[in-house]
Amino acid sequence: MSHEIDSEFGDLGLQELSAAALARCVELGVEHADVRVERNRSQHLRLRDGRPEGSSDGEDTGFAVRVVHDGSWGFAASVDLHPGEAVRVAEQAVAMARLSRPLSTERVELAPEPVYAGVTYVSSYEIDPTLVPEAEKAALLAQWSRDLLAADGVDHVDASVHAVKENTYYADTAGTSTTQQRVRIHPDITVVGIDADSGAFDTMRTIAPPTGRGWEYMAGSPSGADSGWDWAAELAELPELLRERLVAPSVEAGRYNLVIHPSNLWLTLHESVGHATELDRALGYEANYAGTSFATFDKLGSLRYGSDLMHVTGDRLVEHGLSTVGFDDEGVAAQRWDIISGGVLVGYQLDRNMASHKGFARSNGCAFADSAMHVPIQRMPNVSLQPVEGGPGVAELVQDAGDGLYVVGDKSWSIDMQRYNFQFTAQRFYRIRGGKLAGQVKDAAYQANTTDFWGSMAAVGGPATYLLAGAFNCGKGQPGQVAAVSHGAPAALFRGINVLNTVAEAGR
Amino acid sequence: MTATGSAGAAARPQELVERALSLSRTDGCLVLAEETSSTNLRWAGNTLTTNGEMRGRSLTVIATVAGATGTSSGVLSRSNVRLDEIEAVVRAAEAAAVAAEAAEDARPLVAGTGDDAHWADDPAVTTSAVFGAFAPALGAAFERARSQGRELFGFAEHDVSTTYLGSSAGLRLRHVQPGGRAEITGKSHARTRSTFVGQATTDFTDVDVDQLDAEVVRRLGWAARTIELAPGRYDTVLPPTAVADLMIYLYWSASAREAHDGRTVFSKPGGGTRVGERLSEVPVRLWSDPAAPGLDCSPFVLATASGPASSVFDNGLRLSPTDWVADGTLSALLQTRASAELTALPLTPAVDNLLLEVSGSTGSTDDLVAATPGRALLLTCLWYIREVDPQTLLLTGLTRDGVHVVEDGEVIGTATNFRFNESPVDLMGRIQAASDTQRCLPREWGDYFTRASMPALRVEGFNMSTVSPAS
Numbered sequence: 001m002s003h004e005i006d007s008e009f010g011d012l013g014l015q016e017l018s019a020a021a022l023a024r025c026v027e028l029g030v031e032h033a034d035v036r037v038e039r040n041r042s043q044h045l046r047l048r049d050g051r052p053e054g055s056s057d058g059e060d061t062g063f064a065v066r067v068v069h070d071g072s073w074g075f076a077a078s079v080d081l082h083p084g085e086a087v088r089v090a091e092q093a094v095a096m097a098r099l100s101r102p103l104s105t106e107r108v109e110l111a112p113e114p115v116y117a118g119v120t121y122v123s124s125y126e127i128d129p130t131l132v133p134e135a136e137k138a139a140l141l142a143q144w145s146r147d148l149l150a151a152d153g154v155d156h157v158d159a160s161v162h163a164v165k166e167n168t169y170y171a172d173t174a175g176t177s178t179t180q181q182r183v184r185i186h187p188d189i190t191v192v193g194i195d196a197d198s199g200a201f202d203t204m205r206t207i208a209p210p211t212g213r214g215w216e217y218m219a220g221s222p223s224g225a226d227s228g229w230d231w232a233a234e235l236a237e238l239p240e241l242l243r244e245r246l247v248a249p250s251v252e253a254g255r256y257n258l259v260i261h262p263s264n265l266w267l268t269l270h271e272s273v274g275h276a277t278e279l280d281r282a283l284g285y286e287a288n289y290a291g292t293s294f295a296t297f298d299k300l301g302s303l304r305y306g307s308d309l310m311h312v313t314g315d316r317l318v319e320h321g322l323s324t325v326g327f328d329d330e331g332v333a334a335q336r337w338d339i340i341s342g343g344v345l346v347g348y349q350l351d352r353n354m355a356s357h358k359g360f361a362r363s364n365g366c367a368f369a370d371s372a373m374h375v376p377i378q379r380m381p382n383v384s385l386q387p388v389e390g391g392p393g394v395a396e397l398v399q400d401a402g403d404g405l406y407v408v409g410d411k412s413w414s415i416d417m418q419r420y421n422f423q424f425t426a427q428r429f430y431r432i433r434g435g436k437l438a439g440q441v442k443d444a445a446y447q448a449n450t451t452d453f454w455g456s457m458a459a460v461g462g463p464a465t466y467l468l469a470g471a472f473n474c475g476k477g478q479p480g481q482v483a484a485v486s487h488g489a490p491a492a493l494f495r496g497i498n499v500l501n502t503v504a505e506a507g508r
Numbered sequence: 509m510t511a512t513g514s515a516g517a518a519a520r521p522q523e524l525v526e527r528a529l530s531l532s533r534t535d536g537c538l539v540l541a542e543e544t545s546s547t548n549l550r551w552a553g554n555t556l557t558t559n560g561e562m563r564g565r566s567l568t569v570i571a572t573v574a575g576a577t578g579t580s581s582g583v584l585s586r587s588n589v590r591l592d593e594i595e596a597v598v599r600a601a602e603a604a605a606v607a608a609e610a611a612e613d614a615r616p617l618v619a620g621t622g623d624d625a626h627w628a629d630d631p632a633v634t635t636s637a638v639f640g641a642f643a644p645a646l647g648a649a650f651e652r653a654r655s656q657g658r659e660l661f662g663f664a665e666h667d668v669s670t671t672y673l674g675s676s677a678g679l680r681l682r683h684v685q686p687g688g689r690a691e692i693t694g695k696s697h698a699r700t701r702s703t704f705v706g707q708a709t710t711d712f713t714d715v716d717v718d719q720l721d722a723e724v725v726r727r728l729g730w731a732a733r734t735i736e737l738a739p740g741r742y743d744t745v746l747p748p749t750a751v752a753d754l755m756i757y758l759y760w761s762a763s764a765r766e767a768h769d770g771r772t773v774f775s776k777p778g779g780g781t782r783v784g785e786r787l788s789e790v791p792v793r794l795w796s797d798p799a800a801p802g803l804d805c806s807p808f809v810l811a812t813a814s815g816p817a818s819s820v821f822d823n824g825l826r827l828s829p830t831d832w833v834a835d836g837t838l839s840a841l842l843q844t845r846a847s848a849e850l851t852a853l854p855l856t857p858a859v860d861n862l863l864l865e866v867s868g869s870t871g872s873t874d875d876l877v878a879a880t881p882g883r884a885l886l887l888t889c890l891w892y893i894r895e896v897d898p899q900t901l902l903l904t905g906l907t908r909d910g911v912h913v914v915e916d917g918e919v920i921g922t923a924t925n926f927r928f929n930e931s932p933v934d935l936m937g938r939i940q941a942a943s944d945t946q947r948c949l950p951r952e953w954g955d956y957f958t959r960a961s962m963p964a965l966r967v968e969g970f971n972m973s974t975v976s977p978a979s
Contacts, residue, residue: 048816106553
């Protein structure tokens with residue numbers, strides 16, 4: 001179903017506001033100026049054991065002016081959407097550029113981009129999730145919670161849903177003006193089991209990914225194909241999965257062949273490839289906060305990132321992707337490109353200034369901010385590991401693993417400041433013996449260095465194993481910004497990965 | 509801030525609160541109006557990269573409705589609400605409350621205790637002028653760094669938020685919260701050496717760039733000698749910033765409700781909580797105090813959403829100094845009025861600062877290093893801390909920007925970084941020695957939690973699980 005841009009957003013006086021700000025910027029002698037108006041609607045609802053625990057329904061509206069003046073950036077923002085304030089904010093942005101000038105040694109230059117005048121983009125969804133009444137959302141989650149609480153071994157249920165709608169208007173001194181609307185939704189159900197005598201407890205969470213869809217995602221379907229997920233099937237199996245985990249044997253630390261399901265592999269991809277191939281990190285702009293990257297610019301075209309089977313793309317185009325958009329916050333049209341091909345680093349994520357400085361013909365559209373209050377920085381597109389046409393299914397990968405672990409669902413994650421050393425846990429680890437699944441084990445975490453891990457990738461699943469997963473909460477930048485991003489991956493086999501026992505790690 | 513009060517233009521926050529309350533038709537209403545302003549500078553490789561000056565305004569309306577099965581709530585937050593838009597926000601919150609099921613945390617609204625003497629005052633505002641002395645000093649530091657082969661990366665931010673809380677039960681409270689920080693990462697020798705210094709501040713008058721820069725130089729110098737170390741358990745000096753990051757995670761994990769439910773490290777097997785249980789033989793005290801000097805924070809509850817350790821119904825509740833751990837014993841957990849009744853424990857809501865001390869400890873971090881016998885490690889800070897196992901509160905993460913080797917009280921070189929796996933609860937029991945308690949900037953959680961005072965701690969056998977090649 002195609003939607004129109006909300007008329008309430010269009011009624012905010014976007015053109016008048018931007019015209020006033022851009023005209024003042026030109027009067028003040030800028031080389032470039034852009035105005036961005038954002039309205040972000042965010043609703044979060046959480047139930048504990050089927051009863052409301054907390055809810056929020058927020059809407060943030062504001063605008064920002066960003067300028068390049070005498071080779072320096074200047075940025076200012078406000079929530080008062082009227083032309084007089086736009087002029088004041090434009091002047092403040094130029095003042096910030098002047099403050100910056102004596103401290104700046106590198107002149108800002110923007111890579112060229114065609115002009116897109118008066119274009120619109122609306123993401124692919126059926127039912128705007130922010131228009132569904134909170135009571136209707138609560139009723140569905142309460143019903144799911146009651147059903148789960150009735151199952152043996154389930155002591156508590158946490159249920160939540162987070163729904164977002166973003167509207168963005170962008171206009172710049174080159175003549176580009178874009179108006180966009182996107183929605184996304186993230187449901188999350190966790191069951192908790194407790195052994196009252198010993199005090200031991202454990203959890204099992206749904207692996208249904210957040211997605212760039214509307215409320216139709218919650219309806220589900222038996223195949224999961226039409227609306228994206230088979231909720232009935234996943235909720236039905238959660239109690240048994242939890243019961244099995246509670247009594248599962250503790251894993252023996254050591255090296256294992258891992259078959260990793262895309263519900264877990266997406267996060268490893270995010271941390272070890274997605275962030276490592278952000279050019280701003282590689283150049284050091286994030287050194288004080290998110291960190292840098294081992295994949296430095298001098299290694300472009302030569303760094304052996306992983307095995308020959310490794311083909312990773314960046315895109316802002318895939319339907320229902322959380323980072324999918326028409327244009328970024330610098331007026332650059334959405335694209336798709338290779339980041340790793342044949343296991344070799346061949347591309348980065350770019351904004352217009354870095355593209356210009358590093359000799360790229362144009363940016364690939366990865367500059368955006370999380371609100372009007374923040375400056376656009378280089379953020380992540382959908383970064384996905386491509387499946388192999390005709391590649392194996394999960395059963396074949398497990399067979400191929402012989403002796404190892406099958407890893408499903410993300411849980412704990414952590415990686416170092418240059419994206420080498422990571423450690424991940426999972427919703428569930430299954431022991432693989434003799435090429436067959438042999439029940440869950442617990443207390444496992446897998447740990448590796450990035451290029452060792454991807455270099456050990458011995459088999460990549462076919463398209464039937466592919467899943468577009470992701471997160472709402474990717475953090476980066478100072479002041480801190482949060483972004484939603486998707487990662488597609490097939491199941492894959494990795495040989496000889498270090499597995500820790502977390503109880504032993506705790507010294508118990 | 510401009511404040512005309514006319515329909516269609518920005519109104520004073522007090523006016524927004526009163527208008528919303530006057531429009532309320534349900535059993536109860538709480539209104540929070542917040543005005544924010546912030547300014548920042550960011551730099552990398554000895555040049556400024558981004559900057560900004562921002563102003564924000566938000567209004568949260570919480571409507572409550574008493575029904576047959578209890579009281580429900582509806583919460584709506586909107587930025588920049590005009591006077592002529594308030595009624596729609598109030599009605600939407602009321603409609604949400606009417607449609608909602610009864611809330612478990614519902615309690616009578618906190619009664620007003622008299623007017624806040626500053627209720628009528630305008631919101632406080634910050635601008636880039638706060639960097640008047642800082643920016644030129646930073647420029648001079650860039651020059652020195654360029655001439656001496658260093659690169660500086662970092663961030664400086666100052667923000668002020670002013671919150672006005674009003675309720676149908678008579679509350680009229682105002683709170684001004686300034687905050688700020690200056691952070692510098694220094695790198696040298698083709699970025700093979702790295703260090704970090706950070707300082708929390710409320711107004712930047714106490715930030716001495718030259719002093720921070722001198723500390724960067726001293727620490728980079730420690731890396732002149734590299735020492736190979738294998739993973740393992742090492743006696744380790746955790747500086748205040750690292751102690752803060754670990755203890756803040758413990759604090760965030762201290763919900764009484766969750767403990768009572770049997771799902772945290774503070775749950776007692778068989779039911780109940782571990783309050784009253786000794787966590788450490790060391791006389792360690794972990795506490796919060798809204799009036800702690802230099803760490804002042806809201807002396808009453810401000811909550812725009814309910815959660816495991818907060819309740820919108822508790823808005824305006826007075827906060828007191830609270831010991832979470834006293835003399836090594838778990839003394840209190842984060843409570844709402846509802847969870848305090850459920851757990852039959854004192855009402856001890858969360859306070860937005862955190863302090864730790866080890867009784868009788870004196871001296872600086874340098875003094876603690878100097879008094880360290882044999883071989884130990886000295887960390888710069890921790891990073892990417894995440895929970896691995898809630899049962900033990902096992903956390904994983906990395907050492908960052910330099911792990912230094914101490915021998916007989918002197919730093920003799922720098923080792924590699926490591927991944928650690930450790931529980932802050934267990935660490936409390938393995939404290940060998942401590943420095944005095946000092947204001948610090950939590951490196952990892954500084955985005956959310958800047959008000960902390962911690963000692964440096966030397967702990968026995970810190971678990972450096974695997975090597976991180978990051979430098």
